[in-house]
Structure formats: C-alpha cells, structure tokens
Amino acid sequence: QKEVEQNSGPLSVPEGAIASLNCTYSDRVSQSFFWYRQYSGKSPELIMSIYSNGDKEDGRFTAQLNKASQYVSLLIRDSQPSDSATYLCAVTFSGSARQLTFGSGTQLTVLP
C-alpha cells in the first residue's frame, strides 16, 4: 500500500513566525511531490512542486525533499493570518499514471 503521511495538527504559529509542515511517503521510487493549500470550503490550490533532492524556494515558501529519507517538507516564512488553511502533501508514485496520492492534511492556524 503506497501511502503519504502528514502530521494532522492542528499547528498554530504566531504571525511572522516560520511554519514547518512535514510529510513522509512509503515508496522509495516516487517521482513527483506537491504541496497544495486548501481553504475551508474551497478546492486545493497548488503552491509548490518539487522533483529532485534539495530545496526549492518560491517567495515565502520553501519545499525540501530528501528522497533517501522519503521525506518532504514545506516551510512558510513570515507566516500571515491569510496562510491559515489545510496543507496537503501529494505524491505521484511510480507507475501510477499521474495520479496523486494525498496525505490527510495539516491544518495550520497563524495567530495575529
């Protein structure tokens, strides 16, 4: 069974702090890794994709991938109340025909 696991939280951080979200996956041959943000009652929005080991930065967001440890994380710098949402980690496993397997999501609250 190919799985993606996230800390369900909830995670609370003060405004301006760094929020750290973590995700592990079960298949060592996984290819593609994504972070989606989902506001309550809305559909997921792609915020980061990462395909190779290391860090990828986009504005206040940094994704980190470590394939040896089967671990992917998302850091949100200078967290804002508008970042309060559920963050979904998603993985494309090898041979899955582009299907995403989602973690259960981590609910983040940024306190003003």
Next chain:
Amino acid sequence: GAVVSQHPSWVICKSGTSVKIECRSLDFQATTMFWYRQFPKQSLMLMATSNEGSKATYEQGVEKDKFLINHASLTLSTLTVTSAHPEDSSFYICSASVRTGVSYNEQFFGPGTRLTVL
C-alpha cells in the same frame, strides 16, 4: 497555473434524481482529468481517472454505473451522479493534468461542486 472550471458550483436535488457536473480546462488541453470526492474534515478521495476518448478508470469501491464519466473532448469531462441519494452528498472536485516537463505533470483543480441530496 492552468485554469480549470466546474459547473455548477453547488446543486441541491431530490433523492433519486441525476446530477451532471461539468469540468473544463480553459486555457489548455487536458488528455487526463481526475474526479475526487471530499467529505467534511477528510482528505480528497480519488474516484476515477478520465481519459479523453476512452473509458474512465474507476478506483476500487466506486460504482461506475452510479458515477458516469464522459471525457468527449480535450477540454471537457463530465461526471453524472445517477439516482442520487443523501449519502452521495459531498464536495466533488475535478482536476486536470498538465505536462510541465519531460517527465513531469502537475494537477490543477477546479473550484469544486457541492452536492446536497435531500
């Protein structure tokens, strides 16, 4: 990112009726679209993979005769919930796969359709 639309955004229907949900890729062609269902406080559950010009591939436990999927063009996939019952009430979300590299694809989601069956 690529834009995916869904229609309707919400629908209320009586038990036993059928409901059709449309998913369109607005600025790109999508050979593959996906249909998900999400219940409150839960993560997304993949229902089926919709391929243009061929039959959809359904996930285990999803009734293909109840959830009819048609992907007749490169920009449109439809999901029909037949003989809907209250337990079908959920948030239905489609996504489209876009190639972003030689071996990579990204999925972009539509805004979702909230179905309430009375």
